[in-house]
């Protein structure tokens with residue numbers, strides 16, 4: 001059989017861990033809790049390992065430690081070679097339980113984006129990448145779904161796509177958290193068989209699993225069982241029953257050994273955790289005579305032709321043949337890529353790819369762009385008609401100042417709230433992709449800034465232009481541009497503030513804090529309560545309100561020197577605010593400079609965006 005280049009000893013990596021202790025702090029409890037109590041083990045390359053155990057035994061905790069997801073509170077020795085190869089390629093990939101995929105991309109598009117993010121075009125042309133993708137999709141039986149959008153895939157297809165995505169750069173180690181959850185029995189069997197075949201090519205594959213069927217159980221090379229934070233068995237599938245028998249547990253005939261093992265681990269026959277943990281230290285259960293038998297049988301069965309196989313009534317023999325046949329198939333198809341992949345793309349290239357991905361997403365999700373654009377346009381008309389000729393009517397000057405700030409509040413709120421909800425929704429995809437070394441978090445963040453800024457600017461300009469002209473604001477281009485700049489800065493700052501809240505607290509609290517903080521910013525902007533009427537301490541507090549600088553800049557841009565007197569309607573005897581200087585004086589902004597307030601807004605915007613990045617990174621690490 002032609003084994004792939006991943007058979008090369010340099011890309012084969014065993015995982016050794018010794019005496020791993022994982023301690024967590026439990027709120028309201030003085031003592032810390034040991035989730036893992038000194039577990040050791042060895043997961044070999046070329047083998048498929050299952051981590052089994054009752055709920056709460058520590059399976060996910062162990063997997064998270066091995067992948068590097070969890071580092072805090074962990075003691076012990078973990079040896080799995082270098083975390084990344086000399087060319088920067090990551091040595092392990094982690095496939096999470098949830099298939100975090102962008103719903104608006106097709107399977108092929110998702111694969112192409114992943115290939116471009118993972119493989120430099122200097123070592124593989126686009127054509128070669130497509131051919132690699134086609135091979136992987138073919139091997140994972142996804143060719144028929146190639147043009148299907150991810151949101152329409154079945155659970156099994158999503159899982160296979162998640163695996164396919166990580167196979168693109170062929171990491172020597174694959175970790176999977178409960179890959180069969182949510183799949184029916186045949187899909188589960190297919191997925192585990194696929195993993196078995198991938199392991200046979202020299203990869204180290206480790207997955208957690210709940211209650212495997214007998215068929216699935218047989219596909220594992222090594223079983224690692226946890227109970228109450230201890231390892232109570234590590235050995236081959238075939239040795240499960242003899243091991244349990246030696247410890248005094250007789251597995252009933254026709255009983256699935258995996259079920260029986262879990263019953264023992266669950267303490268259904270009494271608590272024997274310490275006894276089993278001691279017995280599990282022995283190496284003898286790792287090797288099994290049956291393994292030799294299966295391999296021998298493969299040699300026999302692979303010599304047979306298809307007819308002979310189809311006539312074979314021995315279920316085991318057929319399944320062994322099928323597995324090995326697929327294994328050959330896989331190695332033949334995937335073998336060429338490892339020798340070609342040399343380098344990962346630069347972060348600049350990845351930035352460009354992420355910008356393109358964000359742009360496509362924006363335009364495919366019509367609720368994000370088209371609908372919002374329409375709503376801003378309609379809102380502009382309604383609010384504009386509501387204020388009427390406030391821009392020129394001297395009787396409505398105070399209303400006009402209110403109008404200027406209401407626009408800012410409208411734009412602030414409608415931009416901030418989607419920001420609050422956006423990252424909680426995207427964090428799982430981000431977690432998967434950043435952890436699996438598709439790109440760095442900062443690259444992603446810059447890409448989102450670059451793509452979201454023009455779209456928010458467009459929304460602000462559409463809304464503000466509509467209200468500007470309906471309410472007959474000064475038709476001078478310089479004033480128009482100055483007002484527009486203020487509103488554009490408001491939306492960019494609001495986006496940053498939304499992300500900051502969305503990554504700091506959960507969405508429910510985020511919307512609450514968002515509403516409260518916006519209320520305070522409006523109160524302190526100097527319109528509802530004039531600066532001169534505020535207590536001195538509150539005047540200093542108002543310096544933290546972006547809306548304060550926004551209102552000052554808008555008022556100065558609209559009424560600054562040189563503006564002709566406003567029109568006093570014929571039916572009015574006297575208009576107090578005909579002169580723009582009186583309005584500015586009344587608001588206490590007559591000495592304010594437009595550019596200085598723009599700089600202050602810009603500074604606040606930078607603070608929001610920088611803090612948002614820090615909280616996003618913190619959130620990613622914590623999750």
Ligand SMILES: Nc1ncnc2c1ncn2[C@@H]1O[C@H](COP(=O)(O)OP(=O)(O)OP(=O)(O)O)[C@@H](O)[C@H]1O
Nearest residue numbers: 024025026035053054055056057058059060061062
């Ligand atoms: N950060 C943490 N803080 C407090 N307790 C924790 C923490 N992480 C894990 N635990 C506890 O450790 C135990 C093991 O958790 P873990 O998620 O590893 O179990 P599991 O075997 O994967 O369970 P399941 O099969 O139900 O997913 C649980 O009791 C869990 O509540």
